[in-house]
Amino acid sequence: MSAPAAILDIDGTLVDTNYEHTIAWYQAFRQHEVLLPLWRIHRHIGMGGDQLVEALAGREVDEERGDDIRAAESALYLAMIEMTEPLEGARDLIADLKGRGREVVLASSAKAKEVEHYLDALDARELVDSWTTSADVEATKPEPDLVLAALDKLDGDEAVMVGDTPWDVEAARRAGVDTIAVLTGGFSEQELREAGAVAVYDSIVALREGLADSPLG
Numbered sequence: 001m002s003a004p005a006a007i008l009d010i011d012g013t014l015v016d017t018n019y020e021h022t023i024a025w026y027q028a029f030r031q032h033e034v035l036l037p038l039w040r041i042h043r044h045i046g047m048g049g050d051q052l053v054e055a056l057a058g059r060e061v062d063e064e065r066g067d068d069i070r071a072a073e074s075a076l077y078l079a080m081i082e083m084t085e086p087l088e089g090a091r092d093l094i095a096d097l098k099g100r101g102r103e104v105v106l107a108s109s110a111k112a113k114e115v116e117h118y119l120d121a122l123d124a125r126e127l128v129d130s131w132t133t134s135a136d137v138e139a140t141k142p143e144p145d146l147v148l149a150a151l152d153k154l155d156g157d158e159a160v161m162v163g164d165t166p167w168d169v170e171a172a173r174r175a176g177v178d179t180i181a182v183l184t185g186g187f188s189e190q191e192l193r194e195a196g197a198v199a200v201y202d203s204i205v206a207l208r209e210g211l212a213d214s215p216l217g
Contacts, residue, residue: 014087
């Protein structure tokens with residue numbers, strides 16, 4: 001039986017971006033006269049922008065101002081993207097997995113410009129087998145499109161996802177893929193396990209240390 005491939009979420013899992021996204025969404029909503037507390041926005045980070053606006057502000061706001069809010073968030077986040085950094089051990093985890101003979105696909109529904117920035121920050125272009133962008137999906141997490149798109153880029157059909165939010169876990173579950181979760185996205189172990197994570201680690205460093213005994217071991 002072949003070893004499972006690794007589908008690695010980028011935002012919040014490999015690169016520390018969740019709080020910059022939270023602030024960008026807060027400012028985008030505020031620009032369009034929707035004032036939301038930061039903690040509520042953070043609870044939805046990991047959910048795709050095509051669903052986040054309605055989830056936070058309701059269908060009427062989404063229908064009337066959703067596209068403008070999403071465009072504002074994208075511009076605001078790009079203005080902060082240079083502040084983001086790979087999380088400790090992120091590239092080493094990719095190297096560990098490749099050293100174990102695993103295929104590795106980086107999974108993101110971000111625009112290509114953002115993904116290109118992350119690939120450079122991780123120095124991962126020549127290390128990973130493939131990656132996804134927004135061009136590969138129709139609906140974002142928690143819909144399974146992103147995970148299915150990542151699976152399509154693999155030679156085999158067995159994979160394990162590594163993610164940081166309940167939305168990652170749910171999207172993978174809908175695609176029939178187990179998820180290892182890390183706490184770097186700001187969600188608790190209980191929340192991640194309730195969403196269906198099969199294992200939870202404090203960080204990428206802790207996952208690397210326990211990799212042999214993990215579902216990717």
